[in-house]
Each structure stands twice: as structure tokens, then as C-alpha cells.
Amino acid sequence: MNLILLHPQELTDQHATLTDRRAEHIRKILRGTVGDMVRVGVLGGLLGAGCILEMDGNRVVLEVHLATEPPGFPATDLILAVPRPIMLKRVLAQAASMGVSRIFLINANRVEKSFFSSTLIQNNDFTEPLCLGLEQAIDTKMPEISVHPRFRPFVEDFLPELLADCPIRLLAHPKGDQSIAQAAGCLLGQRAVLAIGPEGGWVDFEVQRFKEQGFAPFSLGARILRVDTAVPALLAQLSLLRQLAAPVSWRQ
């Protein structure tokens, strides 16, 4: 936890009272005492500092001073065939830590049907894994998440409108005959969307539907990666391609 992340409703007159794992982190890991400053941020808002005003039992009261914008809003969306629940939590935290705008959790032929009845998906509340990622990366911008249990309506009906502002469309596919650099072209100032399939990959029907929506299939090479390796690997490669297109802004 590199950031104490507050929900906007927890702030009253620049004060926040914490009693959960964030208070525990301040006490046990940061070993904070009254008067110390900790790094805070407000979900969807600014970053700043919190001065520890009071500590007793498991309660920590902070006086919060917000000052700076979080990192630039990420220009990448992620389409992800739903993995098993434990993997989904991990991948959502990874994606939030690396920075994506929107995550579309979709069905596909090789997604196990039971994954859609997991508690995480059924409750449609991804706040916890996403906040873990934001706290890690010192960011406050939560990716938007939507769940799409039917593949074809998602790709044919929703995607065209959703991705109207997103010219770079990439489909990770072991049988792709080009690299991500070739498929992406020049990313300079362009939004990109990256689609990552289930274990076992997309079936031909799905690849065709994505292609009809302008997605370029690309391959990572001969190696098949698990989704918790593929997601950070591909987001990092997109990020590097953006840096190389605009080296001045690589810190964003």
C-alpha cells in the first residue's frame, strides 16, 4: 500500500477517520505517530498528504491536504475473457496498477460457464481489487468495469459505439502473424484497446467477429502465457510503444 486511498464520502471538513486495513497499515507498516504525514488520495480525485491528528485503538484520524493530480488518464482499454475468480481479482489489481480506462469482462467459447456465477461477478463490485491496484500504483482513477455475458451482442452491438474514439484495436491471438508493434502502428496520441482471450485462446468465430470490428490479431511469439502474465506483459509493451512514439512524455 503506497497510498492511503479515501472514498470522497469519508472526507468531512478535510478530516477522515479510518478504522480498517488502512488504519492498520499506518500503525503497523508505516509505524506512524501523531504529527506524521502519510500519502493520501481521494478516489477519482487528487493526491496529497494526510497529517495524523489522533491515534487510539484501531482508529486513525487524518487531516487531509489535497494538492496534485494523479498520473495522466490512461489511454488504454482492456477487453478480457473472464478468467477464474482468483485470477480475475489478481488481474484487475494488476490492470488498475498499470493504468487502464475501461475494462470489459466478456464471455467467450472457452470461458467456463461457472466463472460468471462467481461472487465477484454476481455482486458486480470490483472496488476491492481495483483499489488494491490503485493503492499500489499511487493513482486515484478507478477503471470503469462492465460485464458482458453474451459474446456476440457485445462485439457486434456494443463495441462499435463504445470504441468510436479508439482507433487502435489489438487482439492477442497465438496464431496472429504479426507482432504487437506491427499491429499497433503509431500510438502517438491515440487511444488503444487490447483484447485478451481465455485459457485456450479465442475460437475462429470470435477472431472473425473481432476482425470485422477492425481488430488486428497479433502474437506474443511462441510462448503461451497465463492471463496474470499476459496482461502486465501486453500493457507494458503498449506503454513502451507509446514512450517510443513520444519519448519526451515517458514518465506519464
Next chain:
Amino acid sequence: MNLILLHPQELTDQHATLTDRRAEHIRKILRGTVGDMVRVGVLGGLLGAGCILEMDGNRVVLEVHLATEPPGFPATDLILAVPRPIMLKRVLAQAASMGVSRIFLINANRVEKSFFSSTLIQNNDFTEPLCLGLEQAIDTKMPEISVHPRFRPFVEDFLPELLADCPIRLLAHPKGDQSIAQAAGCLLGQRAVLAIGPEGGWVDFEVQRFKEQGFAPFSLGARILRVDTAVPALLAQLSLLRQLAAPVSWRQ
């Protein structure tokens, strides 16, 4: 498991008898029956096919035909400050799936001392997590692993000899003032080593020692990543830089 990985001593006259999770995978996931072919590989050796000769109870007998070389030997080494045991297992599997030659597990100021007394490190047997990675990626080349509980002798005494053939030396460090592309320069045909620090990063003393050994500090940007995100992200960026230096061979 995209590959049934055999140890060389399991092969007798081109036959192997399996009774463990590999047999279970063939029965339950691949739903194999007698006469079916499954993809096999021999640790440190060739890839090929296994024909199911017999199946009974939890036992599967394969007739093995080896034919092709695994993917090219990876030209990247990894120096990793030891993370907590559960994370170490995950990261070793990730690294093996992405392909590295050698992994040096080292101590650092911000590594918790208890991590070195974990069963995994004490037993000095990393076969299981590494095999998981190789089975995932369809590779047979196990990275060499060594454990170095003392930072300074490792960097000052061992590194110069170990890395004599490794001109590209990269140190992930949030305070680095260049990107990985700038730090790496041209990777064409060159071995690279990547050093990734503990949660909380390297301390200044450690950065200085690495610099004295020719390591170039670089930063991933403003975001701080967990080690199971940073390792695939950075190995993927190195791999992309290699592709861009030699686009023809990107499938390797």
C-alpha cells in the same frame, strides 16, 4: 498445462508412465483416450508428441516421439530481491514462462529477513514453480537459479564474473531518470540482465554498488508495481526492444 513435461529419467525406451497431476491433466482436462496424441517435452531436451498407450486408474502410459527444439535459449538473466514466498513461487513461474536463462535470488536492505528462511529457499528446490511456467509456455529449458543471502559479496565478487558475457545491465529503480529503452540501447544480439528490487525499492547504497558494476538505473514511470506485475512487464518490454532491433526474428 500446455505441455506434458517429462524428466529425462522418466523415459525408458521411449516410454513414460505417469501417475501424478500430469496423468490427471491428460484424463480430466484433455479427456484423452488410448491412441490420442498429447504434446510432450523432456526437461532440458526436445519437444514432441506422446501417444497414449494405456490408461487405467490414475496411470497413463505414453509412447514418446521427440522431434523439435524448444524456443531459442533466452538471452536475459534476472536478478530478483527475494519477495515473500507465495509471491516468489508466482514470479518464478512467470519468469520461466516468459523465458530467462538465469535467476539470481538476492538479499537487499528492504528484503524481510524471514523470507530467506522460507521452505522454498531453504530446500533450494525451485523445480515445481519453474516447471509450471515451462508447461504453460511449451518450453523445456529450466532457468538456472542461485540464492545469494549476502548482497555485497554477490554484487562485488560474483557479479563481475557471472556477467562477463552480459553487456546490457539494467536496474529497475523508481528514481531512475531514463526509460528502459534509453537504458538498454540496442539489444541486437546482446545478452541482458535485469535487476528488480524489493517492495520499497533499492536503497542508495545498493544502487551505487550496481552502478559500479555497469548497471543503468531506469524507471517504469510514476507507477510503482508489485513484483508479480513488474517482472512480466519488464521482461515483455525487453522482449519488445529485442523485436524492434531485429523485427525478422520476433517469433523467437
